[in-house]
Amino acid sequence: MSSVIGVSSLYLTAPAAKPLLKVAATAAPPSCFCSPRSGPRSRELAISAVATTTPTSVLSEEAFKGFEGRPFTKSPLEEHLEDVDEEVFDEEDGEVVFGSERDSVDGDELAVSNLGLPQRLVNSLTKRGITRLFPIQRAVLLPALEGRDIIARAKTGTGKTLAFGIPIIKKLTEADEERIMTRQTGRLPRVLVLAPTRELAKQVEKEIKESAPYLSTVCKNAITRGVDVVVGTPGRIIDLVNSSSLKLSEVQFLVLDEADQMLAVGFEEDVEVILDRLPRERQSMLFSATMPGWVKKLSRKHLENPLTIDLVGDDEEKLAEGIRLYAVPATASKRVILSDLITVYSKGGKTIVFTQTKRDADEVSTALTLNGFRQGKFTVLVATDVAARGLDIPNVDLIIHYELPNDPETFVHRSGRTGRAGKEGTAILMFTGSQRRTIKSLERDVGCRFEFISPPSVPEVLESSSEQVVATLRGVHQESVRFFLPSAEKMMQERGPEALAAALAHLSGFSQPPSSRSIVSHEQGWVTLQLTRDPDYSRGYLSPRSVTGFLSDVYPPAADEVGKIYMIAGDKVQGAVFDLPEEIARELLSRQVPPGNTLSKITKLPALEDDGPRGDNYGKFSNREGGGRRGSRGRSSRGSGGWGGSRGSGEEDSFRHGGRSFKSDDSWSWSSSKRGRDDRPVGGRRPNSGLGSSGSRDSSSDCVPGRSGLLASFEYSLSININTY
Ligand SMILES: Nc1ncnc2c1ncn2[C@@H]1O[C@H](COP(=O)(O)OP(=O)(O)OP(=O)(O)O)[C@@H](O)[C@H]1O
Numbered sequence: 071m072s073s074v075i076g077v078s079s080l081y082l083t084a085p086a087a088k089p090l091l092k093v094a095a096t097a098a099p100p101s102c103f104c105s106p107r108s109g110p111r112s113r114e115l116a117i118s119a120v121a122t123t124t125p126t127s128v129l130s131e132e133a134f135k136g137f138e139g140r141p142f143t144k145s146p147l148e149e150h151l152e153d154v155d156e157e158v159f160d161e162e163d164g165e166v167v168f169g170s171e172r173d174s175v176d177g178d179e180l181a182v183s184n185l186g187l188p189q190r191l192v193n194s195l196t197k198r199g200i201t202r203l204f205p206i207q208r209a210v211l212l213p214a215l216e217g218r219d220i221i222a223r224a225k226t227g228t229g230k231t232l233a234f235g236i237p238i239i240k241k242l243t244e245a246d247e248e249r250i251m252t253r254q255t256g257r258l259p260r261v262l263v264l265a266p267t268r269e270l271a272k273q274v275e276k277e278i279k280e281s282a283p284y285l286s287t288v289c290k291n292a293i294t295r296g297v298d299v300v301v302g303t304p305g306r307i308i309d310l311v312n313s314s315s316l317k318l319s320e321v322q323f324l325v326l327d328e329a330d331q332m333l334a335v336g337f338e339e340d341v342e343v344i345l346d347r348l349p350r351e352r353q354s355m356l357f358s359a360t361m362p363g364w365v366k367k368l369s370r371k372h373l374e375n376p377l378t379i380d381l382v383g384d385d386e387e388k389l390a391e392g393i394r395l396y397a398v399p400a401t402a403s404k405r406v407i408l409s410d411l412i413t414v415y416s417k418g419g420k421t422i423v424f425t426q427t428k429r430d431a432d433e434v435s436t437a438l439t440l441n442g443f444r445q446g447k448f449t450v451l452v453a454t455d456v457a458a459r460g461l462d463i464p465n466v467d468l469i470i471h472y473e474l475p476n477d478p479e480t481f482v483h484r485s486g487r488t489g490r491a492g493k494e495g496t497a498i499l500m501f502t503g504s505q506r507r508t509i510k511s512l513e514r515d516v517g518c519r520f521e522f523i524s525p526p527s528v529p530e531v532l533e534s535s536s537e538q539v540v541a542t543l544r545g546v547h548q549e550s551v552r553f554f555l556p557s558a559e560k561m562m563q564e565r566g567p568e569a570l571a572a573a574l575a576h577l578s579g580f581s582q583p584p585s586s587r588s589i590v591s592h593e594q595g596w597v598t599l600q601l602t603r604d605p606d607y608s609r610g611y612l613s614p615r616s617v618t619g620f621l622s623d624v625y626p627p628a629a630d631e632v633g634k635i636y637m638i639a640g641d642k643v644q645g646a647v648f649d650l651p652e653e654i655a656r657e658l659l660s661r662q663v664p665p666g667n668t669l670s671k672i673t674k675l676p677a678l679e680d681d682g683p684r685g686d687n688y689g690k691f692s693n694r695e696g697g698g699r700r701g702s703r704g705r706s707s708r709g710s711g712g713w714g715g716s717r718g719s720g721e722e723d724s725f726r727h728g729g730r731s732f733k734s735d736d737s738w739s740w741s742s743s744k745r746g747r748d749d750r751p752v753g754g755r756r757p758n759s760g761l762g763s764s765g766s767r768d769s770s771s772d773c774v775p776g777r778s779g780l781l782a783s784f785e786y787s788l789s790i791n792i793n794t795y
Pocket of ligand 1 (some may be wrong): 199277487490552
């Protein structure tokens with residue numbers, strides 16, 4: 071987990087060659103400096119706000135409004151920093167500010183009303199419930215107001231949009247107020263925000279519009295009417311520039327949102343063309359989860375002396391806090407398990423189910439529908455990875471990875487659709503037996519831990535269904551209730567509380583008694599048994615063959631009917647689990663078993679041994695440079711070392727995984743032949759295939775208005791199953 075747990079401060083690493091650090095220091099207790107991150111390559115400074123200056127740039131007083139009363143004196147640590155040997159810093163990376171999402175500042179220092187922001191901006195932020203800055207917003211604000219170019223990274227859902235939005239809006243608003251500018255029609259845009267997908271572009275537009283309704287922000291149209299902020303995908307922006315509908319000559323602020331994703335969806339050329347056409351005098355901010363070679367090259371060429379702000383770091387968990395992680399084996403009947411997971415874990419709230427391809431999304435959403443999930447039980451969006459990045463749908467409670475993501479970034483972004491803006495959420499990974507090792511890789515890459523759970527048992531599903539139905543009943547209108555009162559009273563007289571229980575059972579979809587169900591295959595009418603053997607009584611290890619032998623000794627029909635036998639993982643226990651038809655299991659359990667053997671019906675699966683080669687594409691696809699396995703490369707020895715890692719732009723997309731070395735193209739045919747049993751399509755589709763093969767252009771088409779519009783837009787590329795109460 072995080073190496074900075076319990077340290078509520080920002081960490082600053084600075085090149086000693088640039089010692090002019092100015093620190094708004096609240097002297098941090100010495101313990102703050104004892105982070106394990108301290109190492110030969112970095113020095114850390116605990117501060118509550120940081121600004122840097124170079125000999126040629128002077129901090130404007132304005133930038134520090136709201137931080138009055140905290141003089142810019144050198145802290146003892148800052149003085150120490152100035153004595154630090156130059157060699158310990160990586161000159162190439164320039165100035166880097168590390169921090170943590172856990173950073174907290176007491177008091178009202180981060181209250182938006184105390185930051186010297188224009189009153190109009192404060193009012194609209196407050197109206198939206200945004201009263202205090204989040205850590206990334208705090209970290210970006212001061213250097214951005216100073217005019218620095220910035221490269222930044224923070225976890226999902228932590229408010230990156232307003233991190234660049236607030237300083238830019240402040241500057242635009244003040245410029246307008248100073249000039250008492252009449253809002254000319256036909257004025258040219260001063261801000262250009264590039265986003266990798268139209269959904270994300272639309273969302274950024276919405277966020278800026280709601281924060282500064284007095285500015286004119288457009289996603290694609292109305293440009294001729296005069297505009298302050300233009301947000302779009304590179305493809306769309308290029309089209310507009312080429313058709314002379316958009317002129318970039320007045321752009322003062324450029325934002326590249328999800329820069330690494332631009333690369334992944336094939337926008338690199340468009341981005342470069344656009345950047346070449348922008349005025350050189352401008353401020354640029356680049357947000358990126360990873361730093362593949364292309365992004366590094368881009369920032370070297372187009373950003374000036376950028377300040378890097380990294381609130382994720384190499385060692386920390388890459389997921390936002392507040393996301394509970396579960397992994398559930400789904401050896402068969404995945405869709406049934408999916409339905410049960412949603413029932414039990416969504417608690418009636420919003421769920422997003424991620425699949426890898428549109429076809430799978432279609433199938434899953436159809437299956438959910440067929441399973442009767444249009445009864446208003448829950449709200450589910452089934453989506454491919456195109457929805458994984460950036461989408462800010464409020465209050466999503468549950469993410470289900472119906473199929474394993476191809477790389478750690480996709481996992482982080484999919485999961486990050488919940489647990490946003492400091493809220494809690496749950497992400498569940500469905501895996502098959504052969505994917506157990508991939509989960510270990512994922513844990514290592516993302517720096518997270520899964521709790522392994524069993525598919526929900528029938529009683530769990532019943533209980534959750536009942537709770538949800540009860541919650542739904544609370545929403546039934548009094549007027550309607552009135553009509554049913556006479557019948558209810560009559561039933562209560564006849565059957566007492568049972569009458570209500572029957573109604574709940576029916577509404578939960580359990581009019582018929584629930585039959586037993588295997589927790590391995592989830593098949594109805596089957597149960598799962600566990601056999602364990604005391605090593606003192608046995609010669610040699612338990613194996614599937616010896617389990618069958620045991621069954622034929624105890625009750626031969628059981629040996630004939632037994633399903634696939636899974637061995638329990640670990641050296642301590644010799645055991646196996648297997649499915650049997652309910653009747654046969656009952657008979658078997660009534661028989662005497664040889665001493666040292668224990669046979670029981672189970673409702674939770676123990677950890678099982680791997681049972682074959684990986685059945686997934688984890689690590690085989692990735693952003694062409696930045697994603698994939700990086701563990702052993704460069705200085706980030708763990709996790710997404712693409713950020714600041716040493717992987718050069720010239721490297722090919724080959725990476726090691728689990729002892730095997732893949733090259734994307736070669737590995738495809740290898741994987742195609744292996745994947746049949748996984749019930750997934752074969753062929754050379756990349757993870758973003760929801761966009762189509764020419765995904766980048768598709769994604770740059772028109773934006774869709776509003777939240778409902780946003781969801782509706784997925785109908786072009788994704789399947790949706792949205793149920794509302
Ligand atoms: N200071 C704040 N206080 C409360 N809510 C905020 C604040 N800043 C942003 N938010 C809200 O938090 C949510 C997440 O913000 P945003 O979409 O910018 O996150 P993000 O970091 O860009 O996430 P992702 O990496 O997934 O794209 C949004 O609904 C936004 O309105």
